[in-house]
Amino acid sequence: AQSVSQHNHHVILSEAASLELGCNYSYGGTVNLFWYVQYPGQHLQLLLKYFSGDPLVKGIKGFEAEFIKSKFSFNLRKPSVQWSDTAEYFCAVNGGSARQLTFGSGTQLTVLP
Amino acid sequence: DGGITQSPKYLFRKEGQNVTLSCEQNLNHDAMYWYRQDPGQGLRLIYYSQIVNDFQKGDIAEGYSVSREKKESFPLTVTSAQKNPTAFYLCASSIGRVGGAFLGHEQFFGPGTRLTVL
Numbered sequence: 101a102q103s104v105s106q107h108n109h110h111v112i113l114s115e116a117a118s119l120e121l122g123c124n125y126s127y128g129g130t131v132n133l134f135w136y137v138q139y140p141g142q143h144l145q146l147l148l149k150y151f152s153g154d155p156l157v158k159g160i161k162g163f164e165a166e167f168i169k170s171k172f173s174f175n176l177r178k179p180s181v182q183w184s185d186t187a188e189y190f191c192a193v194n195g196g197s198a199r200q201l202t203f204g205s206g207t208q209l210t211v212l213p
Numbered sequence: 214d215g216g217i218t219q220s221p222k223y224l225f226r227k228e229g230q231n232v233t234l235s236c237e238q239n240l241n242h243d244a245m246y247w248y249r250q251d252p253g254q255g256l257r258l259i260y261y262s263q264i265v266n267d268f269q270k271g272d273i274a275e276g277y278s279v280s281r282e283k284k285e286s287f288p289l290t291v292t293s294a295q296k297n298p299t300a301f302y303l304c305a306s307s308i309g310r311v312g313g314a315f316l317g318h319e320q321f322f323g324p325g326t327r328l329t330v331l
Binding site: 104106109134136142143144145146149190192200201202203204205206 | 246248253254255256257258261271303305319320321322323324325
């Protein structure tokens, strides 16, 4: 069975600070990895995804994530956050022949102006 | 304008009543999903369907039922057997299979329905 852990439940940063949100998964085979974001009052939307190839993936709005297979991690980063990045962020994994995504518990990011 | 619609946005139910949440998509996607979102627990899969007239239980299917009579529609019924139904419910869809290969890993989400049991 696949599982996902997001250890940071609530992160508070000031504008222009750097961001790194942790995501670890448990699955021994090939995985597809995702970060989704849920802005206040909006749909859950895809930030970025990793299927194969370059382990450093760039997404929308200046976000990136690095897949480190040896650490079973897919951490989300942004060099300089903005107030508009305030949202809840979810990591998700799809492993092997699984036909569904498994989501982490989410990290609420609050950016102070 | 393609997308996923869910209705109603807010739903109130008395204990002991069944309620049905609507989910419609015009993305021509084969696969559809229902999730439940609770604070601090992320999204948990209730049911999913890879094709019309077929669906599978997810991790927390007890107390829920679904149907998939049309490609574009995947309604969820919350029955009186669901012990703690108050939650935010999200519907999603993905492409599913293309040329025999499963490509439905990326899911697109609707705006959600917030169900409150009184």
